[in-house]
Amino acid sequence: MLRLYDTRSRQLEPIVPANARVLRMYTCGPTVYRYAHVGNLRSYLLSDLIRRVLEQHRVRSVVCQNITDVGHLVDDEEIDPTGEDKVLQQARREGRSALEIARFYEDAFRRDTSALNMRTPEHTPRATETIGLMIDLITKLIEMGHAYAVDDGSVFFDARSFPTYGEISGNRLDALKPGHRVEGVDPRKRFHADWALWKGSDREMTWETPWGRGFPGWHIECSAMSLRFLGEHIDIHTGGKDLRFPHHEDERAQSNASVGHDVVKHWVHGEHVLFDGRKMAKSTGNVVLLSDVEAAGLDPLAVRLAFLEHRYRQQLNLTWDTLHAADRTLRRWRQRVAEWAESPSEPIAAAYADRVQTAFDDDLDTPTALRVLRELERDETVSPGSRLETFLHLDHVLGLDLAVDIGKPPVVPVLPPGAAELLEARAQARAATDWAASDRLRDELASLGVKVIDTAEGQTWS
């Protein structure tokens, strides 16, 4: 049975779907105003991994992932109808319409996630196409006394009407400090921590409502969509850890208040990606896109493998070196799988497969799973046919396309330009017992991607 770390209970919890054969999972999707960076992509991988591990237990998942194409403001802490919408701001910068921008980056998001072998969620509702659901939910919350409209047509959630606010992040209402705005707390709020469900405005991309014209707040869309597409009992909700507060606290308050019970059973959050030691974010200027990885000649699935080398709950410090190393491992495994496929197939190595499955079940311990796989790769006591079947079986979860080289003609390695001369020079240095020169030349060859191996018969390379 799969166990996951539940952010709210702060412990490992067994995952037992409310419906024995189908697990319902909601995962916060992208705001489609720019390309997703590989940090974002790691967060989206979390639900894909959970779904693949559950498949091994014969549990099907129904996943809903929203596409935010309106309502996510540059600063979403406070209501501010004049505050820039991320999509509208980008549309102005690129001289295109808001919907053009949104659809363009949504397509890019789909290309990236499919290049990383993430399964397409069953439901991918867009905010602009589910405004009616949000208006219905807000109406209900107003009728129940959990929300109130103010004079400009904005609607706030009454935070104090939801006593268990803060259980996910630990940010209880009585400990929250009034906002960071210089103007102070919006005087229309009954309480400083109330947040906007709807923002009165007549800018572009606004809709009529019983309270006036405006656009939805970001948090309400996830409540409205999850309740509509998955129902009142959702087994797992995932997202990056920065979404714990306020996004997930606000979503939890809205959803639970509207139905009178906890909607989400387990909240699961992924840690962030650093690149060269700094948080990957536009503001720190160290954003790496999947297209950058491909432009460097690496397989996009090397990124997936680099993610799997760390548990989702560990901070991951990516570097170009780790990505190159993952790419080499990926290519080697595919080649070995192709070699093993020359032998007759044999039953999977059950002891190895069980150890890997146990690691997956243990809060997605993918680093341990990969260590066991490396052990199996080297274990000559296991027949090639059995290693083949075990790798392919585990690839259902890993999603690394390990079978792609089967049947292809073997790759004849080609030396990069200049390497033949270096190899020749090194052979001469060794003949002259000039070990310093030999080592220097080996390093130079390594920097070209050529690994030199010294054998009794002289040097060879790979």
Ligand code: AMP
């Ligand atoms: P955003 O576009 O900022 O709303 O982020 C989309 C998703 O990516 C959210 O689930 C964030 O938690 C997640 N995220 C943002 N930055 C990082 C990062 N550096 N590493 C991992 N996940 C991130």
Ligand code: ZN
């Ligand atoms: Zn969300």
